Amino acid sequence: MWxxxxxxxxxxxxLLLPFSCVFFIAVHIRNFLFSMNWRRALALERPVIxxxxxxxxxxxxxxxxxxxxxxxxxxGLKVAVLSRGHxxxxxxxxxxxxxAHGSLISESADDVAAVGDEPFMxxxxxxxxxxxxxxxxxxxxxxxxxxxxxxxxxxxxxxxxQLKRDIDLVLLGSDSTGWLLPSGPFRxxxxxxxxxxxxxxxxxxxxxxxxxxxxxxxACFTGALEAVALVGxxxxxxxxxxxxxxxxxxxLAVTGIANPDGFYRFIRDYEGxxxxxxxxxxxxxxxxxxxxxxxxLAEARxxxxxxQPLQLDRMLEDVLNDHKLAxxxxxxxxxxxxxxxxxxxxxxxxRIAIDxxxxxxxxxSMRGGTIRAALTHEAGDVIxxxxxxxxxxxxxxxxxxxxxxxxxxxxxxxxxxGSGLGLAIAREYVAAHHGxxxxxxxxxxxxxxxxxxxxxxxxxxx
Numbered sequence: 483m484w485x486x487x488x489x490x491x492x493x494x495x496x497l498l499l500p501f502s503c504v505f506f507i508a509v510h511i512r513n514f515l516f517s518m519n520w521r522r523a524l525a526l527e528r529p530v531i532x533x534x535x536x537x538x539x540x541x542x543x544x545x546x547x548x549x550x551x552x553x554x555x556x557x558g559l560k561v562a563v564l565s566r567g568h569x570x571x572x573x574x575x576x577x578x579x580x581x582a583h584g585s586l587i588s589e590s591a592d593d594v595a596a597v598g599d600e601p602f603m604x605x606x607x608x609x610x611x612x613x614x615x616x617x618x619x620x621x622x623x624x625x626x627x628x629x630x631x632x633x634x635x636x637x638x639x640x641x642x643x644q645l646k647r648d649i650d651l652v653l654l655g656s657d658s659t660g661w662l663l664p665s666g667p668f669r670x671x672x673x674x675x676x677x678x679x680x681x682x683x684x685x686x687x688x689x690x691x692x693x694x695x696x697x698x699x700x701a702c703f704t705g706a707l708e709a710v711a712l713v714g715x716x717x718x719x720x721x722x723x724x725x726x727x728x729x730x731x732x733x734l735a736v737t738g739i740a741n742p743d744g745f746y747r748f749i750r751d752y753e754g755x756x757x758x759x760x761x762x763x764x765x766x767x768x769x770x771x772x773x774x775x776x777x778x779l780a781e782a783r784x785x786x787x788x789x790q791p792l793q794l795d796r797m798l799e800d801v802l803n804d805h806k807l808a809x810x811x812x813x814x815x816x817x818x819x820x821x822x823x824x825x826x827x828x829x830x831x832x833r834i835a836i837d838x839x840x841x842x843x844x845x846x847s848m849r850g851g852t853i854r855a856a857l858t859h860e861a862g863d864v865i866x867x868x869x870x871x872x873x874x875x876x877x878x879x880x881x882x883x884x885x886x887x888x889x890x891x892x893x894x895x896x897x898x899x900g901s902g903l904g905l906a907i908a909r910e911y912v913a914a915h916h917g918x919x920x921x922x923x924x925x926x927x928x929x930x931x932x933x934x935x936x937x938x939x940x941x942x943x944x
Contacts, residue, residue, distance in 0.1 A: 495665050498664045498665035499661070499665050501664055501665070502661050502662045502663065502664060502665040502666065505662050505663055505664070506662050506671070509662070509669075509670055509671070510671075512643075513643075513670070513674065516643050521643075521644075523643055523644060523645060523646035523647075524619040524644060524645060524646060525646040526619065526622050526623075526626075526634065526645070526646070527626070528622075528626065528631055528632065528633060528634055529632075529633045529634070529648045529649075530564075530622075530633075530634045530635075530636055530639075530645060530646065530647040530648055530649075531550065531633065531634070531635050531636065531647065531648065531649045531651065532636040532639035532640060532642075532645075532647040532649065532650050532651065533546050533547050533550065533635065533636065533637060533638070533639065533640075533651050533653065534636075534638050534639045534640025534641065534642075534650070534651075534652055534653070535638075535640060535652060535653045535654070535655065535669075536640070536652065536654070536668055536669060536670055536672065536674065536675070537655060537657045537667040537668055537669065538663065538667050538669060540655050540656060540657065541653040541654065541655035541684050541685070542653055542655070542684045542705070542707050543637065543638050543653055544600055544603075544604070544637065545707055546651075546653060546682065546705070547563060547604070547635050547637045548604060548608050548610070550635055551563055551610050551635050552608075554632075554633055554635075559632040559633050560629075560630050560631055560632045560633075561610070561611070561631070561632065561633055561634075561635060562610075562611045562612070562613060562622070562625050562629075562631045562633075562634055562635070563601075563604055563610050563611065563612045563613070563634075563635045563636075563637055564612075564613050564618045564621055564622055564634055564635070564636045564637060564639070564645075565598070565600065565601045565604070565612055565613070565614050565637040565638070566598075566614070566615070566616060566618070566637075566638065566642070567597050567598030567600075567601050567614035567615070568598050568600070569598060570596060570597050570598040570601075570614065574615070575613065575614065575615035575617070575620060575621045575624055576596060576597050576613075576614045576615065577611070577612070577613050577614075577621070577624065577625060577628065578597060578601060578602065578604075578605035578606075578611070578612045578613075578614065579605065579611055579629075580605055580606070580608075580609035580610060580611060597612075597614045598614065600637075601614045607713075611625070611629065611631075613625045617644070618636060618639070618642060618644070618645045619644060619645050622634055622645070640652055640670075640674075640677075640678070641669055641670065649679050649680065650677060650678045650679045650680070651678070651679065651680045651681070651682060652675060652678040652680070652681050652682070653681075653682045653683075653684055653705075654681055654682070654683050654684065654685055654690050654694075655684050655685040656685040656686070656689075657685075658685065658686075658689035658690050658693070659689075672693055672697070673697060675693065675694075675697045676697050680701050680702070680703065681694065681701070681702040681703065682702075682703050682704075682705050683702060683703065683704045683705065684705050684706065684707070687704065707744070709725060709748055710725075711723060711724065711725065712724070712725060712727055712728070725752065726752070728749060728752035728753075728754040729752050729753055729754070730753050730754070730755070731754050731755070732754075732755050733749055733754045733755060733756050734756075735749060735756050787827070787828040787831065787914060787915070788828050788829070788830070789826050789827060789828060790826065790827075790828075790829065791824050791825075791826055792824065792825050792826070792827050792829055792832065793822070793823070793824055794823045794824065794825050794827075794832075794857060794864065794866075795820040795821065795822050795823050795857055797829075797832065797833055797836065798818075798820055798836060798855060798857055798866070799818070799820065800833075801833065801836050801837050801840050802816060802818065802840060802855065804837070805840055805841065805844050808844050809844055809853070812844070812847060812848075812849050812850075812851070813849055813850045814844065814847050814849075814850070814851050814852065814853055815851070815852045815853070816852075816853050816854075816855065817852060817853070817854045817855070818854075818855050818856075819855070819856045819857070819858075820855070820856070820857040821857055821858060821859060823857055823859065823864055825864055825935055827915050827935070828911075828914075828915070831911040831914065831915075832911065832912075832915070834907060834908070834911060835907070835908040835911040835912050835919070835933065836866070836868075836908075836933070838904035838905065838907055838908040839866075839868045839905075839908055839931050839933065840853070840855070840868060841904060842904055842905065842929070842931075843868055843869070843870040843872070843929070844870075846870060846872035846873065846928075846929065847870045847871060847872045847928075848871065848872055848873075851870060851871040851872060851928075852870070852871045853868070853869070853870050853871075854867070854868070854869045854870075855867070855868050859937075862936075862937035863934050863935065863936060863937055864934070864935040864936075864937065865932060865933070865934050866932070866933040866934075867922070867930065867931070867932050867933075868930075868931050868933075869922075869924065869928055869929065869930035869931070870928040870929055871927050871928040872927075872928050872929060873927075873928075874927060874928050874929050875921060875929050880921055883905055883921065884905050884906055884909045884919070885906060905919075908933075912933055912934075912935070915935055915936075916935075916936050917933065917934050917935040917936065918932075918933075918934045919931065919932070919933050919934075920932050920934075
């Protein structure tokens with residue numbers, strides 16, 4: 483739309499122009515109030531380095547924040563990153579402390595949703611102390627009250643003028659022309675660059691040179707994002723692998739960044755074959771990442787089972803309840819028959835396996851369809867049957883339906899493409915319990931999966 487390449491893009495751009503004019507006036511008034519000191523920036527007792535930009539995404543703010551924080555830490559300084567936590571669902575300020583290197587990136591999707599995916603990544607994967615909140619001054623005060631901080635790095639802070647900073651570093655990416663939001667990528671007029679102390683060019687210098695010559699007061703540096711390693715999750719730890727593993731490999735490319743062209747170009751430079759591309763955002767991307775990590779652990783069988791008595795019928799009811807809203811939206815009826823059943827198993831892994839089966843049934847069920855779930859005890863085994871009234875599984879897909887990343891030809895109602903890992907994860911987790919997950923051939927419409935656990939791990943309760 484911003485490039486106005488097609489007729490639809492030109493029409494959308496034209497219709498959004500009035501909103502850009504309103505946005506321009508609001509930004510101008512806000513900046514005027516700060517410039518006249520009618521709105522004052524609050525100063526901290528510690529130095530603040532702000533890293534920001536003029537446009538929405540695509541300049542490398544987060545990698546730059548991480549690089550700067552690590553460089554300052556190498557010089558013996560105690561660093562804390564301040565972040566708003568874009569699209570997080572918690573209101574109160576949150577402080578994330580780093581875990582030991584190589585620990586899990588998240589304990590649950592709720593943890594990530596509470597603080598935002600980027601702050602969680604900074605803390606858990608890169609070992610940074612991160613304060614998250616809309617009012618960065620309040621978060622910083624809370625941080626200083628709990629731990630020793632020598633310097634703050636303000637992530638995406640150029641427009642956050644409520645907090646006084648000692649250095650303003652502005653990143654300049656590939657977008658050098660255009661309108662203000664929403665009919666263009668700019669968050670402020672380009673003359674706002676006069677406020678900056680330093681510039682880091684991650685885009686083409688020629689595009690920004692005329693503007694920098696007229697407004698730049700500080701030094702201008704050139705930078706580029708460079709991949710240094712592939713990161714894998716093995717033995718419950720993060721491990722680095724050489725980039726040469728990409729060479730002539732078949733690759734599923736997953737991205738949630740604003741401008742992924744460079745990412746795809748990097749893969750092709752190593753002659754990697756991109757077999758599919760999933761461009762997601764927010765919680766959709768987090769769910770996909772969790773699927774990838776779960777599959778890696780399941781396939782390798784590296785994590786020991788935490789065996790304990792489990793009320794399997796209650797677990798099944800809880801999983802069905804988790805999907806209640808999705809089923810209600812599609813007017814799906816649930817028919818549940820579950821005998822009280824206790825099994826010895828790993829709570830997290832069995833729940834993931836059952837959840838993936840139910841999720842699959844919801845995904846492929848037609849509007850107004852039926853999902854049947856039956857938990858029984860037969861011939862010394864615990865048997866869980868889950869079936870739906872969707873299109874079913876084609877005969878040519880059945881031999882491969884449990885393969886990682888395989889997605890059959892059946893259509894489903896929805897807009898988000900899955901990862902093709904759910905059934906593969908479920909099968910591996912069931913196999914780890916010495917059980918079996920299989921397709922049951924029914925004459926009725928839909929798909930029917932049967933999960934079987936050996937009787938040595940279970941007992942029926944009265």
